[in-house]
Amino acid sequence: MLRIDRATYDAIVAHARKDHPDEACGVVAGPEGSDRPERFIPMLNAARSPTFYEFDSGDLLRLYREMDDRDEWPVVVYHSHTATEAYPSRTDVGYASGPAADPRTHYVLVSTRHHGHETGLVDDEVEFRSFRIVGGEVSEEEVEVVESYLFGHSPTTVVYD
Amino acid sequence: MAIEVRIPTILRTHTGGNKTVEGSGATLGALVDDLDSKHPGLKNRLVTEEGKLHRFVNVYVNDEDVRFTGALDTEVKDGDSVTILPAVAGGC
Numbered sequence: 001m002l003r004i005d006r007a008t009y010d011a012i013v014a015h016a017r018k019d020h021p022d023e024a025c026g027v028v029a030g031p032e033g034s035d036r037p038e039r040f041i042p043m044l045n046a047a048r049s050p051t052f053y054e055f056d057s058g059d060l061l062r063l064y065r066e067m068d069d070r071d072e073w074p075v076v077v078y079h080s081h082t083a084t085e086a087y088p089s090r091t092d093v094g095y096a097s098g099p100a101a102d103p104r105t106h107y108v109l110v111s112t113r114h115h116g117h118e119t120g121l122v123d124d125e126v127e128f129r130s131f132r133i134v135g136g137e138v139s140e141e142e143v144e145v146v147e148s149y150l151f152g153h154s155p156t157t158v159v160y161d
Numbered sequence: 162m163a164i165e166v167r168i169p170t171i172l173r174t175h176t177g178g179n180k181t182v183e184g185s186g187a188t189l190g191a192l193v194d195d196l197d198s199k200h201p202g203l204k205n206r207l208v209t210e211e212g213k214l215h216r217f218v219n220v221y222v223n224d225e226d227v228r229f230t231g232a233l234d235t236e237v238k239d240g241d242s243v244t245i246l247p248a249v250a251g252g253c
Contacts, residue, residue, distance in 0.1 A: 023252070032170070047250075054250035057219055057226040064246050068180075073170055081253040092251035098217025099206040100247035102171040 001142045002076070002106045002130040004028070004037050009145050011040045013110060013126050016080035019045065020116040023053040028076035029067050037075040037106070045079075052091070053079045076130075078108035086111035086127040088138050096133035103134040106141070164192055164237055167244040175200045189220065190233035192243065207245065208233070219246045 016024045028037035046056035086109040111127040163183040186192035197204035220227045221244045227235045
């Protein structure tokens, strides 16, 4: 299951809408080894394409260095599909199954196919789904949106000095 | 002095959990061979059966993506810093 706070959820959706009809992408970093997506980091889609996304190679290096310095890892890697459903494509699965890709990553897919830009209408929600991708196998997981991550989280992980 | 290599989380199973390891070699290919002798299995994750760098893996020598500097033939020297990362991309 992916547990994500409302503000981060909304930021991912807003990024996808803003870049529509191109695919949007980014990560949500969290403490290394944890399952807590805490720091939203929108990335530039170097492909600037409606059918493909990629992190620029230099951006990728800077991103990982920064996370490394902060003892973080990418808890969530997200991207949008702008004409198809929010489900990992063969290309997505290929990259996510690469030998250096961590299978503990949550892959979030949003689709703006029906709701590209904000319409202001009730029910104007883009599709938002989360997946695990392990060795080429895709499994969808539940998404729980909590109002505040800090308070919604199990207190057993809080460390008191 | 040696070459410092940063290992992505999933490949730390080969390095006893270490984030960085050290190795030596005149080229990236030689460095990978050296690393594999100390951390068996690492080479298999980075290099394909055809002897090419895996396309879903990004490797940098200092700040340079080796795809633009000769891939496994890229020259390396003591004091260099090598970073291995998963490529992040996809598409509908």
